[in-house]
Amino acid sequence: MxxxxxxxxxxxxxxxxxxxxxxxxxxxxxxxxxxxxxxxxxxxxxxxxxxxxxxxxxxxxxxxxxxxxxxxxxxxxxxxxxxxxxxxxxxxxxxxxxxxxxxxxxxxxxxxxxxxxxxxxxxxxxxxxxxxxxxxxxxxxxxxxxxxxxxxxxxxxxxxxxxxxxxxxxxxxxxxxxxxxxxxxxxxxxxxxxxxxxxxxxxxxxxxxxxxxxxxxxxxxxxxxxISARELRADLEAREQAVEKLAAQCVATVDTAPRYAVPDVEALGPVPVTPDEIDDYLQRLDRVSQALEFAQHKYADALAQHTDLVALLDAYVAKARAQGVADSPDLVESERQARAVLARTPAPMSVAQQLVATYQTWLQKETAQ
Incomplete structure (x- = not known):
């Protein structure tokens, strides 16, 4: 293990x-x-x-x-x-x-x-x-x-x-x-x-x-x-910066990217020290934590779609090489177009998906002959 x-x-x-x-x-x-x-x-x-x-x-x-x-x-x-x-x-x-x-x-x-x-x-x-x-x-x-x-x-x-x-x-x-x-x-x-x-x-x-x-x-x-509230707030501040960077990477990589607001931890104000305020503050921290987690997953999933699409195209190209048809003019041009669109910043995902599907269609046609 x-x-x-x-x-x-x-x-x-x-x-x-x-x-x-x-x-x-x-x-x-x-x-x-x-x-x-x-x-x-x-x-x-x-x-x-x-x-x-x-x-x-x-x-x-x-x-x-x-x-x-x-x-x-x-x-x-x-x-x-x-x-x-x-x-x-x-x-x-x-x-x-x-x-x-x-x-x-x-x-x-x-x-x-x-x-x-x-x-x-x-x-x-x-x-x-x-x-x-x-x-x-x-x-x-x-x-x-x-x-x-x-x-x-x-x-x-x-x-x-x-x-x-x-x-x-x-x-x-x-x-x-x-x-x-x-x-x-x-x-x-x-x-x-x-x-x-x-x-x-x-x-x-x-x-x-x-x-x-x-x-x-x-x-x-x-x-x-x-102390617990201070620890959680410090963690949320670090997570806020990380999610903002993740969101920026997503917006720069894919089009259309999700658009979710990243909560501002600073807006919560300082950690209170009185017993009658701390419980409410902890609940607010937890709501911010959940919002950060939701935004993180949405941006990470969108980035993963781009990564998966590149990997799918790579797999199709590898299959074409194994079948000895990778040098077909139609496949070469189709691959070139798909990679060019995937390399854009941001990459239009709907177009990229269609181009990868087009490569798959040409591959099926070439291998069927």
Whole structure:
């Protein structure tokens, strides 16, 4: 099972461009691989007649994946191909290390950062895989032991964030898991089949890691509604800038582009500090968050249509080459016209769709001869 990449920087820091670029590439790869893993688990559950048994866990894991994917889109839009000054790099830091709020699909309004959400998704996916017990051979056992070691190291870091009143208990739990894993590892090195012993440790470690992440997030959120409002507002400000950049990219790329207003977070005014005002302010923040999410999805979908149309034309051209008809004058001219229109800024999508369809029609005619 793949694990989420390590996020660079920290909140309030202008992250170095090279680190942002590497993280985006690694996060994109992780998102794609994780989606494939979840699809595999879903198919396995249905094939085994256990779809209802894992439905709630699967829904939660997919919702969290979607929230992470949405935040990746905003970071990628702010990155803008590397055209980032200090201000943009600080916004990216806020998008990575700020909170993912409930309006973005996080369960129960859970306030976690992007790296925490990724680790939590890793833990939930591991729990699903363990429940379904997809593999048990010796090679898989070695991989599972290695993944458990990595998970326990993540847990060690998380334990360090526990308050003094509960840290000793968490340390003892971690020590117990590590001791049991060492015993299993020793047996595996001697050639024993330890598949049945790994399952319980994996489940306990996943539950423990999940509880630590959730507990830490809830402690942060419970400090004060004012602190929570300030965190959410800071995140919304970063998201507002990212959605504005995404909207600008969409308007410059496709015609006709969606036209949705991006909410102005500044218009909400400063965060109030009185108990009778803070609840109403939090509700207004949540409405702005939902509006930002709606606008983000509309602009991202419009950009995706352009990307998909280019990919469709590429596929048709590849088929024409495979059939040995790509040099046909009609196909060459049809491709030239389609690519010319798709390369416009903005590209008239209705015309581009017709031209790609025209290329497909010529291809069908040439291959039918």
């Amino acid at each position: 793949t694990t989420a990449p390590t996020a660079p920087g920290r909140l309030g820091e202008a992250i170095e461009p090279a680190l942002i670029q590497r993280y985006l590439a690694e996060l994109d790869s992780w998102l794609r691989t994780r989606k494939d893993e979840l699809d595999e688990l879903d198919r396995a559950a249905l094939a085994a007649g256990r779809g209802e048994e894992v439905a709630s866990d699967m829904s939660l894991t997919l919702a969290m994946w979607q929230a992470i994917h949405d935040r990746y889109q905003l970071v990628f839009a702010t990155w803008d191909g590397g055209r980032v000054l200090q201000q943009e790099r600080e916004r990216i830091s806020a998008l990575i290390w700020g909170r993912l709020d409930g309006a973005s699909g996080m369960p129960g309004g859970l306030a976690v950062s992007l790296p925490e959400a990724c680790r939590l998704n890793d833990a939930l996916t591991g729990q699903l895989r363990t429940k379904l017990a997809l593999a048990h051979d010796a090679t898989e056992q070695v991989a599972r032991i290695r993944e458990l070691r990595a998970q326990l190291e993540r847990i060690r870091d998380q334990v360090g964030l526990e308050p003094a009143t509960t840290r000793d208990k968490s340390v003892n739990t971690l020590a117990g898991l590590m001791a049991r894993l060492e015993q299993v590892s020793d047996r595996a090195e001697r050639g024993a089949d330890v598949g049945g012993m790994l399952g319980p440790i994996e489940i306990e470690a996943t539950t423990f890691e999940r509880d630590l992440i959730v507990g830490n997030a809830r402690r942060r959120d419970a400090r004060s509604k004012v």
